[in-house]
Amino acid sequence: MSKNLLNTLQGNVYDVPALWMMRQAGRYLPEYKQVRASCDGFLDLCYNPNKACEVTMQPLRRYGFDGAILFSDILVMPHALGQNVWFEEGIGPKLKALKSGDDVAQLGQGDIHVHLNPVYETIDKIKGALVQESFTDTTFIGFAGSPWTVATYMIEGGSSRNFGTIKNFAYTYPEQFAQLLHLLADTTADYLIQQIHCGVDCVQIFDSWAGVLNEQDFAQFCIAPTRHMVDKIRAVHGDIPIIGFARGGGYYLPNYYAQTGVTALGIDETVPLSVMKKLGGICPVQGNLDPQVLRAGGDILRDSVMRIRESMDGVPYVFNLGRGIEKETPPDHVEQLVKWVRS
Ligand code: CP3
DSSP, X not given: OOOHHHHHHTTOOOSSOEEOOTTOSSTTSHHXXXXXXXXXXXHHHHTOHHHHHHHHHHHHHHHOOSEEEOOOOTTHHHHHTTOOEXXXXXXXXXXXXXXXXXXXXXXXXXXXXXXXXXXXXXXXHXXXXXXXXXXXXXXXXXXXXXXXXXXXXXXXXXXXXXXXXXXXXXXXXXXXXXXXXXXXXXXXXXXXXXXXXXTOSEEEEEETTGGGOOHHHIIIIIIHHHHHHHHHHHHHSTTOOEEEEETTOGGGHHHHHHHHOOSEEEEOTXXXXXXXXXXXXXXXXXXXXXXXXXXXXXXXHHXXXXXXXXXXXXXXXXXXXXXXXXXXXXXXXXXXXXXXXHO
């Protein structure tokens, strides 16, 4: 079969689409929870190469997905830049919020690669485990957060309700905000270059909060920094496939594709199938299944999978969710998904 996911990102079309799931390693799996419980905190898991490798492999052993995604988090980047980051049980990420240009100027004093070395070691271990466990046709996916999405956490101090704090910062201190986005784009590109150097087959840029931006801001805060990253990565690794996942990008997706230079588009569940099909005529596309449908399982899951497969017939398409799997999802339903995607 060779690497059908990688080949799809290079434009190949398959009758049975390549399949992986965003957040495929995580709390819906009892074996993940067990490893997680042995850690001092979530970041401890992210920086422990043996454990991070183990949880990366878990969903492959159960389901034989066509993609393995590095286990880490988008918030290791602000951490590497010197910001305080921690995860509160049952709440989520917390950061010591940036309040001013001075706070931005303090970032990035140390060497990010020293801080992120455990992630590079994890990649090395996963490469070995994929061979050792005979997952040689599995495409290995690296990733990072987009500058805009990571900045929301850095300025809001955690997950946001209405993005008022970051927009107020961006409009009140435009130069300092541009400086922050530039710093993130530049260092995140270096981080992805190093991931590729360590052996991932392709990378995905998660822009989970692209959908809250107006037209002007989408161009400035989402497209421009992403383009800088793509250019910088391509200068070193010319033909590496880059999946751009601008969640909620909707009407802007054709511009996002054309202007960032990404290879393929991640598509969320709000995009109509006819639109995804059209985009699939321009570039490889991935995603769209509503994670709540997966959580429900049964007939609605089968019908949704079949509808997506029929719609995407004839274009390069990677089966995936429209966003990360819900932690309440029964593992059996993922088994149903795999069966119907591959039937
Ligand atoms: O996809 C994978 O399996 C690889 C690992 C991965 C994680 N986070 C592990 C994780 C990836 C690719 C991410 C990306 C990520 N992290 C995003 C972008 C994608 C998306 O879901 O929108 C964002 C916004 C984050 C930041 C983040 N990390 C939040 C908001 C949270 C808390 C919410 C939650 O789901 O708990 C996390 C924690 C997190 N990242 C967990 C996992 C498995 C759960 C933490 C735990 O085990 O306690």
